[in-house]
Amino acid sequence: MSKICVLGQGYIGLPTALLFANNGHEVVGIDVNKRVVDTLKAGKMPFEEKGFQELLDGAIAKNAFRAESLVEEADTFLVAVPTPFDSEMRMADLKYVVSACEMIVPHLKKGNLVIIESTIPPKTCDKQVKQILEKSILKMCEDFYVSHCPERAIPGNTLHEMVYNDRVIGGVDEKSTQLTAELYSSFVKGNLHLTTSTTAEMIKLMENTFRDVNIALANEFAQIADDYGIDVWKAIEIANKHPRVSILKPGPGVGGHCIAIDPWFLTENANNSSLIMMSRQINDSMPQYVLKMVKEILVGIENPTITVFGVAYKGDIADTRATPAKKFIRLAEKEGFKVKIYDPFVKEWSYPILELGEAVEGSDCIVVLTDHSEFKEMDPEKFGSKMNKLNIIDTRNIINKSLWKKSGYNIKIIGNES
Numbered sequence: 001m002s003k004i005c006v007l008g009q010g011y012i013g014l015p016t017a018l019l020f021a022n023n024g025h026e027v028v029g030i031d032v033n034k035r036v037v038d039t040l041k042a043g044k045m046p047f048e049e050k051g052f053q054e055l056l057d058g059a060i061a062k063n064a065f066r067a068e069s070l071v072e073e074a075d076t077f078l079v080a081v082p083t084p085f086d087s088e089m090r091m092a093d094l095k096y097v098v099s100a101c102e103m104i105v106p107h108l109k110k111g112n113l114v115i116i117e118s119t120i121p122p123k124t125c126d127k128q129v130k131q132i133l134e135k136s137i138l139k140m141c142e143d144f145y146v147s148h149c150p151e152r153a154i155p156g157n158t159l160h161e162m163v164y165n166d167r168v169i170g171g172v173d174e175k176s177t178q179l180t181a182e183l184y185s186s187f188v189k190g191n192l193h194l195t196t197s198t199t200a201e202m203i204k205l206m207e208n209t210f211r212d213v214n215i216a217l218a219n220e221f222a223q224i225a226d227d228y229g230i231d232v233w234k235a236i237e238i239a240n241k242h243p244r245v246s247i248l249k250p251g252p253g254v255g256g257h258c259i260a261i262d263p264w265f266l267t268e269n270a271n272n273s274s275l276i277m278m279s280r281q282i283n284d285s286m287p288q289y290v291l292k293m294v295k296e297i298l299v300g301i302e303n304p305t306i307t308v309f310g311v312a313y314k315g316d317i318a319d320t321r322a323t324p325a326k327k328f329i330r331l332a333e334k335e336g337f338k339v340k341i342y343d344p345f346v347k348e349w350s351y352p353i354l355e356l357g358e359a360v361e362g363s364d365c366i367v368v369l370t371d372h373s374e375f376k377e378m379d380p381e382k383f384g385s386k387m388n389k390l391n392i393i394d395t396r397n398i399i400n401k402s403l404w405k406k407s408g409y410n411i412k413i414i415g416n417e418s
């Protein structure tokens with residue numbers, strides 16, 4: 001049984017800590033946010049996702065997990081703190097990783113392993129992490145070991161993916177890689193792919209950039225299809241029957257904590273990254289495109305009210321980080337539209353979230369921004385004659401069109417001008 005201190009008890013650090021605790025390790029979950037620590041000390045999860053509470057209950061029952069505010073001595077330190085995007089500099093903001101490493105320094109001992117799970121730009125382990133940890137006077141690769149083990153689990157299915165996904169493990173030297181692989185094999189059922197820390201840093205960023213660039217391509221196809229008056233969804237469906245084609249889905253833009261951010265970590269120090277930057281630009285411009293669709297449908301209506309269906313960055317979760325809905329709402333308000341919001345998952349946000357009936361009352365157009373399952377089978381008869389005008393714009397192509405048509409709605413789907 002080894003002792004692991006996990007710094008950062010958020011969406012990634014906490015389930016990771018609990019998986020280690022449930023699989024034979026003594027784990028201390030460290031967070032600088034007192035509310036997080038107090039909630040965990042009370043045996044509750046600070047946020048919800050499928051299976052998390054049961055995992056916490058199991059770890060507490062085994063006496064294998066406790067939450068604390070201060071770092072303490074351990075065999076392994078695992079860093080899972082935020083790595084936000086510095087939009088002014090267009091580069092990764094590593095201040096939390098730096099402060100977490102600085103918090104480890106006074107407790108670092110010979111033989112310790114430090115794992116960075118946070119998403120970081122290439123060379124961070126080799127350079128910045130080394131520089132900070134060596135303030136302890138110990139030497140990396142001689143006295144202590146460092147690796148990058150990027151997290152690739154998808155929000156909404158985190159636990160399953162943490163256990164069953166393949167894992168990339170990149171040490172600053174072979175011993176670091178081996179020690180990290182041994183540790184993760186205590187709960188990971190996927191394959192472990194062993195490499196260097198810099199390659200692991202690059203792999204994580206390549207994966208999310210791949211997705212971003214391909215979503216941008218789908219968004220561009222949608223706009224071209226609108227120009228030609230064809231249905232891009234049908235076209236994508238048929239194109240994807242080709243054995244080597246797999247086009248993603250258009251939408252209102254890319255949100256979340258990773259895909260809209262990580263490509264910038266790859267470009268921050270690159271000489272040529274024009275494709276990646278162009279893709280970011282295309283995805284970031286989708287809220288404007290949706291607003292253009294709204295303006296077209298509402299032409300002639302004075303002081304219109306619109307109802308946004310869904311502000312979570314994607315379906316069936318409550319996460320609103322970097323959601324494209326925010327930019328869309330700001331732009332719509334600037335245009336003079338009154339905006340009301342309904343989201344069955346998000347309870348609190350920077351804008352008020354209303355009950356369904358209140359949100360559609362007096363509205364001239366519903367704009368579906370998130371692919372929540374509830375919207376798929378929603379029957380507009382549910383809110384009867386509360387709407388002022390019967391318009392709906394679906395940026396996810398998820399509504400049951402025949403139901404809305406039957407109720408007399410004018411329907412517009414992104415990438416389907418017909």
Ligand SMILES: NC(=O)c1ccc[n+]([C@@H]2O[C@H](COP(=O)([O-])OP(=O)(O)OC[C@H]3O[C@@H](n4cnc5c(N)ncnc54)[C@H](O)[C@@H]3O)[C@@H](O)[C@H]2O)c1
Binds near residue numbers: 009010012119
């Ligand atoms: N959420 C995801 O889906 C996901 C998936 C893959 C990778 N990642 C990456 O994992 C990292 C963590 O992301 P997250 O979503 O878990 O973040 P989060 O914001 O949910 O949680 C981070 C936690 O770290 C705490 N913290 C900040 N500084 C600290 C310090 N010095 N010591 C201890 N705690 C500290 C914060 O209070 C917070 O509770 C990021 O680099 C992110 O890019 C996230």
Ligand SMILES: CC(=O)N[C@@H]1[C@@H](OP(=O)(O)OP(=O)(O)OC[C@H]2O[C@@H](n3ccc(=O)[nH]c3=O)[C@H](O)[C@@H]2O)O[C@H](CO)[C@@H](O)[C@@H]1O
Binds near residue numbers: 154248249252315
């Ligand atoms: C490579 C990869 O898979 N990485 C995943 C990703 O998780 P995520 O939840 O951020 O990813 P998505 O589900 O792709 O959503 C992002 C946004 O893109 C929109 N979208 C999506 C598909 C599409 O066809 N058309 C779209 O418009 C969607 O609505 C949403 O706004 O990053 C995590 C952290 O690094 C990873 O751990 C995790 O493996």
